[in-house]
Amino acid sequence: MSLERTLTVRVERISRQTPEILAFELAHPWGRPLPGYEAGAHIDVHMPGGFSRQYSLARAPSGSGGYVIGVKREHASRGGSASMHERVREGDLIAISAPRNTFPLRAEARRHLLLAGGIGMTPLLAMAQALAARGADFTLCVFARSEEHLAFAEALHAPALAPHLKLHLDQGDATQRIDLRALLAERAPDTHLYVCGPGGFMQAVREAAAHWPEDALHTEYFAAPTGTAAATTGLPFTLKLARRGIEVPVAADQTAVDALHEVGIDIPVSCQQGLCGTCVVEGDGEGAEHRDFCLTGTERRTKVALCCSRAKGLDLVLQL
Ligand code: FES
Incomplete structure (x- = not known):
């Protein structure tokens, strides 16, 4: 369960883009601006039926505030896209997260x-x-x-x-x-x-x-590529929390996030597949076996996605 703040937005407009894709325009219910974002950002959409999915914002930030997402109806989906296509109507209020960006344009690129x-x-x-x-x-x-x-x-x-x-x-x-x-x-x-x-x-x-x-x-990525190692396969290890000065054991069949939740340390999570970056924290990335799909090679030196990654060896130091 994500601990991030959720926002309520109104579905202003739904437009069919292709036989399988609908665009949803989302706005503040009282016409106020929504939180700003950078191109490449995505939001979590909490939809009818208890589903929660991530969708990228399909329009450059304009200052006028509304968000646009595109939702493809996946026939093999677990129900999220079907819920958006069948149950969400113009005028409905839905809950979303604030935008997050794990796919930004790079300032160093020419x-x-x-x-x-x-x-x-x-x-x-x-x-x-x-x-x-x-x-x-x-x-x-x-x-x-x-x-x-x-x-x-x-x-x-x-x-x-x-x-x-x-x-x-x-x-x-x-x-x-x-x-x-x-x-x-x-x-x-x-x-x-x-x-x-x-x-x-x-x-x-x-x-x-x-x-x-x-x-x-x-x-x-929309989903973890096939053939990816599950987050809960591996050896037990210990998380060393540098700021708190404590150690938290992670069992072989447990994720680092779950181990931290068990001792009362809440790390926000969303996709739980290493895609969205919600659970990323600072730490000894060199000591991690990275199983995410959102960090670059450079970021992996100092960051770890805790929903899926594990220690290479017996322990992993985190700045928590
Ligand atoms: S919760 Fe999405 S990357 Fe970990």
């Missing part, structure tokens, strides 16, 4: 290459809008099945983005398809790559960009 697969476009659309607004050097590559399956088409074709957009449609003009290996074969200096999409797409990009420096590749 050029940005954004690769979006399907509904993975949502954070990258916001990032592209933010980059266009500041006149940055970027390309947004969007992969979709067909025009009919292209969400947020109007925003993508807006004059500010159109010159930066490359569209790959599986069922479209073969001459315009993007060859990932060719696209990523060479990396111009100071180019950063941002990727979001379904598992197979992420894997294909990772393979094509295997020679890119790890710190230049930024990913946002």
Whole structure:
């Protein structure tokens, strides 16, 4: 259970983007501005039926305050997307978290290459809008099945983005398809790559960009990739809490977060799959066996996602 503050928002508008994707515009119930955010941020949506899911904000921060999310109805889902599609209506009040950003644009990048697969476009659309607004050097590559399956088409074709957009449609003009290996074969200096999409797409990009420096590749996963080690498989270890000066044992079948909760130390959690960054704390990242999908190589030296990562050895020092 997350301890983060929840906000109540009104569903202002629901618009169909594709046969499977709806866009939800969320606003403060009394018209006040919602908390600010940076492009790439996501929110937790607490939906009817007790489900809670993370959705990226699909519009660059504008100052006018509203949030936009895109929700794809997943037929193999555990019920979250179906709940949004079937039970949420315009005018409803729903609870969300404040925005969090584990997928920010990198200030050190001179050029940005954004690769979006399907509904993975949502954070990258916001990032592209933010980059266009500041006149940055970027390309947004969007992969979709067909025009009919292209969400947020109007925003993508807006004059500010159109010159930066490359569209790959599986069922479209073969001459315009993007060859990932060719696209990523060479990396111009100071180019950063941002990727979001379904598992197979992420894997294909990772393979094509295997020679890119790890710190230049930024990913946002919807779900832990298949074949990932479960958070509760491993050996027992001890958490050493440097600020409190205490030690907390973690059993082999327990996560670090659960062990801390047991002794009354509450660490906020959300996805519990290493995706969202809610449970990340400062610590001896070099001593951790990282099992998250949200920290960069550099961040992993000093941070640990406690919902999934474990100690490499017998103990792990945290700044708690
Ligand atoms: S709770 Fe989402 S990364 Fe740990």
